[in-house]
Amino acid sequence: MEELKIFAPATVANLSCGFDVLGCCLDSVGDEMLIRKNDLNEVRITKITGQDLPLNADENVAGVAVKALLKELDSNEGFDIEINKKIKPGSGIGSSAASSAGAVFAVNKLLGEPFQKKDLISFAMQGELLASGNAHADNVAPALLGGFNLVRSYCPLEVLSLPVPSDLRVVVLHPLIEIKTKDSRSIIKQNVSLKSAINQWGNLGAFVSALYTEDYELLGRSLQDEIVEPVRSILIPYFRELDELVTENGALGFGISGSGPSVYALCRGDENAEKVKKSIQAFYSKKDIDFELHLSAINEKGVKIL
Amino acid sequence: MEELKIFAPATVANLSCGFDVLGCCLDSVGDEMLIRKNDLNEVRITKITGQDLPLNADENVAGVAVKALLKELDSNEGFDIEINKKIKPGSGIGSSAASSAGAVFAVNKLLGEPFQKKDLISFAMQGELLASGNAHADNVAPALLGGFNLVRSYCPLEVLSLPVPSDLRVVVLHPLIEIKTKDSRSIIKQNVSLKSAINQWGNLGAFVSALYTEDYELLGRSLQDEIVEPVRSILIPYFRELDELVTENGALGFGISGSGPSVYALCRGDENAEKVKKSIQAFYSKKDIDFELHLSAINEKGVKIL
Numbered sequence: 001m002e003e004l005k006i007f008a009p010a011t012v013a014n015l016s017c018g019f020d021v022l023g024c025c026l027d028s029v030g031d032e033m034l035i036r037k038n039d040l041n042e043v044r045i046t047k048i049t050g051q052d053l054p055l056n057a058d059e060n061v062a063g064v065a066v067k068a069l070l071k072e073l074d075s076n077e078g079f080d081i082e083i084n085k086k087i088k089p090g091s092g093i094g095s096s097a098a099s100s101a102g103a104v105f106a107v108n109k110l111l112g113e114p115f116q117k118k119d120l121i122s123f124a125m126q127g128e129l130l131a132s133g134n135a136h137a138d139n140v141a142p143a144l145l146g147g148f149n150l151v152r153s154y155c156p157l158e159v160l161s162l163p164v165p166s167d168l169r170v171v172v173l174h175p176l177i178e179i180k181t182k183d184s185r186s187i188i189k190q191n192v193s194l195k196s197a198i199n200q201w202g203n204l205g206a207f208v209s210a211l212y213t214e215d216y217e218l219l220g221r222s223l224q225d226e227i228v229e230p231v232r233s234i235l236i237p238y239f240r241e242l243d244e245l246v247t248e249n250g251a252l253g254f255g256i257s258g259s260g261p262s263v264y265a266l267c268r269g270d271e272n273a274e275k276v277k278k279s280i281q282a283f284y285s286k287k288d289i290d291f292e293l294h295l296s297a298i299n300e301k302g303v304k305i306l
Numbered sequence: 307m308e309e310l311k312i313f314a315p316a317t318v319a320n321l322s323c324g325f326d327v328l329g330c331c332l333d334s335v336g337d338e339m340l341i342r343k344n345d346l347n348e349v350r351i352t353k354i355t356g357q358d359l360p361l362n363a364d365e366n367v368a369g370v371a372v373k374a375l376l377k378e379l380d381s382n383e384g385f386d387i388e389i390n391k392k393i394k395p396g397s398g399i400g401s402s403a404a405s406s407a408g409a410v411f412a413v414n415k416l417l418g419e420p421f422q423k424k425d426l427i428s429f430a431m432q433g434e435l436l437a438s439g440n441a442h443a444d445n446v447a448p449a450l451l452g453g454f455n456l457v458r459s460y461c462p463l464e465v466l467s468l469p470v471p472s473d474l475r476v477v478v479l480h481p482l483i484e485i486k487t488k489d490s491r492s493i494i495k496q497n498v499s500l501k502s503a504i505n506q507w508g509n510l511g512a513f514v515s516a517l518y519t520e521d522y523e524l525l526g527r528s529l530q531d532e533i534v535e536p537v538r539s540i541l542i543p544y545f546r547e548l549d550e551l552v553t554e555n556g557a558l559g560f561g562i563s564g565s566g567p568s569v570y571a572l573c574r575g576d577e578n579a580e581k582v583k584k585s586i587q588a589f590y591s592k593k594d595i596d597f598e599l600h601l602s603a604i605n606e607k608g609v610k611i612l
Contacts, residue, residue: 021504152508152511152528154505160511194494194497197503197506204510205456205458
């Protein structure tokens, strides 16, 4: 096998109650990547379409992630990476994670799978470090593993796969304003009240329980965030109105996707998800902001070979 | 039915990663209570053996909890409450919760069960408010419901029952020094670092997952607490040495029970629990502190009728 074409999925991290530890993988939104061995002992980003991103491998998240993998193997294999970027950078649905995760997934395959999928997370995190100044795993883990993932511990890294209730759908609104993850992180307070933290871990525990019991209503009630959302939501146009709107239309819960500006609504079933999507479409079309709107099931596989 | 004799179980709250939201119910440690209707339209604490506690119903957690229940019903029924107190107050294994939970459980039964068990939690919490100045639910909920319980939300109150891996055993050491919950709460900082909070909710989520998957090793790894334990453990003699000791002897995890001074070790199976118990016995016998030592399965029923 000399080359591989893959689908590198978008992801929704944090999911309100799980800042920096929780994420899930989307099915219908993602990049396409072509990764090919070369004879140059060099990692090259040979082509990027769809977005204007660095071709220098040391400045590109995919390049950095692949180099971290090769370094661990002490390998001087070379690879050419082509990225057809469909997820906009700064969208809050794991644009950098898709490139990092997709690249290390493909390179690992082309090398005969020296690593298990879970082992690839730490390499992909190097891409996140480049993109946001923080090596978080809550996008790259679901991009690689699929489904819902929980980061139990960062040091040592331990990521759990959680069950996926089959009727779950995600509607994502991406208002086309850019918020850099770096900036969005910088406004978060580094100290939180114990009371808020207690509420947060109560909700996260309940969210995990609801995934196992397929309790959709409980899932919805658990999507609370009094730590990050109150600060970050200020940057997102019409956040409160959207929250009310999707709640009125029967969504289970609503919150910020990753560091925003994308927002997500969890819904039960296609019918409700369509209804919620249409309500957002109608509301946001009247505003003076361009936007993209996605409806997706949960992708239980993560990166896929095309 | 005019009177009821019950077993009111001890409980382990917090369980390291779940401060104020997580607790479990013990099987072999608890009070006995006798509750009897009287014709006096009055709630009376008629007898307390085993400990020196207030007989004035307004100063006794059982009295206060029962009065809260009767007030909600707008009832002027009278009850006599006898408590054979086997759980020492200030032990950290839910002494006040056992009395509060036991009393409201029995009175509810004697009144023909106007409330479901879950509805009794908020009445029993009034006893906790009296005892510690804080109406926490992480002892009264498991005392009433049995098993593992998670408080998703305090306002409105929502308590979840979580599954119980059948081989789980709890070893509890109670060094006979008294730490009042009130004092033990007062030393906790009201602000925590976001980083520690993230670690805490990652671990709590993993703990919940491990209960569903019966992953004993993961349960053990999740029993981390970098928020409360570093402060409270200072008050507990030989805390670090005990942690090392039980870990060496194969315990899954170790931490402070409730507000201490009791500490708990989670173990897999009777054999390991016995080994851990013996190791603590041998170690603490050489110290100049009286102590009690318990080994218990998880009580899945909560308060029991005798």
